[in-house]
Amino acid sequence: xxxxxxxxxxxxxxxxxxxxxxxxxxxxxxxxxxxxxxxxxxxxxxxxxxxxxxxxxxxxxxxxxxxxxxxxxxxxxxxxxxxxxxxxxxxxxxxxxxxxxxxxxxxxxxxxxxxxxxxxxxxxxxxxxxxxxxxxx
Numbered sequence: 797x798x799x800x801x802x803x804x805x806x807x808x809x810x811x812x813x814x815x816x817x818x819x820x821x822x823x824x825x826x827x828x829x830x831x832x833x834x835x836x837x838x839x840x841x842x843x844x845x846x847x848x849x850x851x852x853x854x855x856x857x858x859x860x861x862x863x864x865x866x867x868x869x870x871x872x873x874x875x876x877x878x879x880x881x882x883x884x885x886x887x888x889x890x891x892x893x894x895x896x897x898x899x900x901x902x903x904x905x906x907x908x909x910x911x912x913x914x915x916x917x918x919x920x921x922x923x924x925x926x927x928x929x930x931x932x933x
């Protein structure tokens with residue numbers, strides 16, 4: 797997954813009524829994302845039209861896990877669980893970071909996640925089974 801921004805990606809302070817807010821709030825995949833086109837085909841598109849469905853889908857997954865979660869709680873959860881890129885904290889390029897729905901779901905459900913790649917002796921990825929035990933074994 798890309799951790800860089802395309803040339804057309806914007807951000808900065810935006811007037812919103814009487815307030816000034818920093819945009820973006822969060823980043824999501826939005827460059828060369830495949831979408832359906834007439835004729836049963838797929839074509840890559842770029843822009844917020846491609847990134848927004850990722851965030852909406854993440855919110856839907858979180859609501860499926862905890863249906864009574866408020867919109868404010870969902871927003872806060874998505875922002876706080878984002879993978880930070882760019883300058884530390886919220887910035888005008890990545891916002892709070894890149895959407896990380898697995899981290900958000902882990903926080904929402906109060907469960908831990910283990911991430912990583914098991915490597916073979918030649919350095920390539922290989923299948924692995926990870927068993928996580930508590931202090932009692």
